[in-house]
Amino acid sequence: MGVSTTARAGELADNLAFVRGRIAAACAAAGRDPAKITLIAVTKTFPASDVRLLAGLGIAEVGENRDQEAAPKAAECADLPLTWHFVGQLQTNKARAVAAYADVVQSVDRARLVSALSAGAVRAERTLRCLVQVSLDERPGGRGGAAPAEVPGLAGLIAGADGLELGGVMAVAPQGADPARAFERLARIAADLRAAHPEATAISAGMSGDLEQAVACGATHLRIGTALLGGRSAIVR
Numbered sequence: 573m574g575v576s577t578t579a580r581a582g583e584l585a586d587n588l589a590f591v592r593g594r595i596a597a598a599c600a601a602a603g604r605d606p607a608k609i610t611l612i613a614v615t616k617t618f619p620a621s622d623v624r625l626l627a628g629l630g631i632a633e634v635g636e637n638r639d640q641e642a643a644p645k646a647a648e649c650a651d652l653p654l655t656w657h658f659v660g661q662l663q664t665n666k667a668r669a670v671a672a673y674a675d676v677v678q679s680v681d682r683a684r685l686v687s688a689l690s691a692g693a694v695r696a697e698r699t700l701r702c703l704v705q706v707s708l709d710e711r712p713g714g715r716g717g718a719a720p721a722e723v724p725g726l727a728g729l730i731a732g733a734d735g736l737e738l739g740g741v742m743a744v745a746p747q748g749a750d751p752a753r754a755f756e757r758l759a760r761i762a763a764d765l766r767a768a769h770p771e772a773t774a775i776s777a778g779m780s781g782d783l784e785q786a787v788a789c790g791a792t793h794l795r796i797g798t799a800l801l802g803g804r805s806a807i808v809r
């Protein structure tokens with residue numbers, strides 16, 4: 573390893589230890605087992621070399637939000653034992669491409685996307701795990717996601733689609749809202765979903781700024797970018 577690679581590896585190791593400490597403290601406060609929480613490193617805007625370093629530090633799950641960036645990165649890291657999560661808003665015409673490398677699509681928020689992902693998964697002869705992205709924004713036109721009332725219908729479509737598997741729900745806390753309130757609402761939606769689909773156990777909630785509230789509200793998956801990798805130079809939603 574060159575000097576700069578070694579320095580970056582040390583920085584990522586420090587960040588990871590700090591994040592793991594935060595998760596452990598949040599679990600202790602909530603009486604939860606940290607082993608039941610999956611940490612997803614959201615590597616958007618960071619190079620494949622960072623993904624490789626994180627894999628060397630024990631990270632097994634990575635998240636990306638743009639197909640143009642994720643596809644080549646996943647290809648460069650194809651030798652690593654990683655689970656790839658697609659967490660960004662997904663255009664229907666990109667669904668087939670994403671189905672070729674993603675293991676989990678967390679941002680399923682409309683029926684047309686379900687059919688496009690199903691077609692892509694069948695064509696690629698893969699099984700894609702899908703989470704229903706729920707909008708917790710009281711005002712319409714937020715950052716994507718289905719309205720809570722649409723969740724049962726979408727979940728049923730996913731559960732019945734060839735090549736797809738229903739995993740659970742995902743949400744981003746609305747800007748300016750109390751994340752704890754948003755994640756409590758998500759937990760209720762997830763409980764209703766599990767009543768109909770017991771296999772749909774995933775609750776993907778919590779980012780760098782609100783992972784504690786997410787753990788307190790039962791999150792099973794945390795999507796952490798900034799706290800692990802550092803600040804992103806461009807605003808990438």
Ligand SMILES: *Cc1c(COP(=O)(O)O)cnc(C)c1O
Nearest residue numbers: 614659779780795796797798809
């Ligand atoms: C970028 C992103 C994250 C990570 O956010 P940080 O605040 O950097 O931890 C999580 N989820 C989604 C959907 C994202 O787009």
